[in-house]
Amino acid sequence: MAGTKTVSRILTLSGILMMVIGGVGFIIVMVLNAFVLDEFDAYGEVPIPGSAQVQLPAGQAQISFHTSVTGSPSSGFPLPSLRLNIVPPEGVADPVLTENHGTLTTVNSDTHIRIWTAEIPAAGTYQIRTDGQVNGYINPRLAFGKESGSGYLPWVFGGIFGLGLLDLIASLILRRQQPTVAQFTPAHQYTPSDQGVRLEQLKTLAALRDSGALTQDEFDAEKRRILGE
Structure with a gap:
């Protein structure tokens, strides 16, 4: 009985601790991903309309529409009709563009949303040309970058929070299974006078x-x- 109480107490304390760590860590990582670790423009930007040379590594590149906004845009943020042309270095195959819309991210008055994913066949300097119906947008451009390397961290802290919740549930089950004092108290035996x-x-x-x-x-x-x- 004493051992069960000790295990239940340990599970309760560890559960609360893990839930606090998981919850606080999740919030911190989400804030860092939005303000610090977001690498959506790691390789450079090209104004719309306009052209520029961008140094791209081999592999996958994320292409996002980037603009300034007034107020807080909603999830129904209207995307303009855009055109993009990527000219590879001589002797290199054309990149493969795939439409791949992401989640709208807004920091202060700065907003970006992923539109395409490009498979870059070889590292080099690529000539980028952009165009589109961007009247009414403030300083519109296409940003070339990559996904944050810490994208797995929210899942890690979410898992820690979940484990803490399981510990609390287990401690409650153990408490309910603990026998009461009455179960161990022998029945009163009558001693005749x-x-x-x-x-x-x-x-x-x-x-x-x-x-x-x-x-x-x-x-x-x-x-x-x-x-x-």
């Missing part, structure tokens, strides 16, 4: 007398002995 013992003996004597096993004299003698007369 001397007077009760004498009454039982007299009842037995009377039964023996009535059955003929004792005479009246024998009954009276035993009765006086029991009563101490």
